[in-house]
Amino acid sequence: MKIITLLISLFIIPFFSYGQAVKQIYLSPGQDTVLYNTWKPVMESDLKLENLVYSPDAFHFRLYTVGQIIDLETEDSVTFNCTVTSFAYRQITKRKVTKTRTISAKMQLDTAVAKQLFQLTKTIASISSGTMISGWGKDSNGVAFETVHGYGYTLELSARNSYSVKIYNNPGSQSKKIPEAQQIDQFANEVYKLLALDDIYSDFTNTLDPGYYSNGTVREFIVLPDAKKRQRFRAHWE
16 A cells, blocks of 8 residues: 555646746645645655656656656657656664655656556546545545545646646555545555566665665664675664
């Protein structure tokens, strides 16, 4: 079970011009707007990601999931480019002062896999953002709940004349009466399998120095030192 964000909008904002075209931004109320104004710019800065609001690409799809970001681009729906950015936040303590450092690595995927991903994105293109789906985030009695341990997905889609964001928090925790949640959960599982995201992230963590890390959620993990790294590990921690 993973987390994704996509968005279909109620708010349409003329944002800027590319040549003669005006790019429209589509945002739904609530959480999508918070994402757009706060978390998204930080991720772009830390991981050196293109701001898709300004992207001139004909099609650029971005999926944020736990510890990884997938970018899919195409200009002609024939040739595709797909990149996976794996990242972790490292807690470094020196002289009793703890700082966080972002570590990342990018991997280019096979074009045939990228094309299959493009086809997968079509299966959820018509689904609204979670904040716009009736019953999302509520229990069987209609009372709002907050899932602390869970996954969510954020999806950005940029075209030459439009930009949109959709957010799906904890799709696997939603009521079985919400078919969109099951569709998003299935989409995420298929993406993980197609792109072998778990394997890619495992390979990434194998390159990390010993220490304490977070993958962007409340969950943390530890990279333990082997005998060769033990002395270097002591230099990182008091």
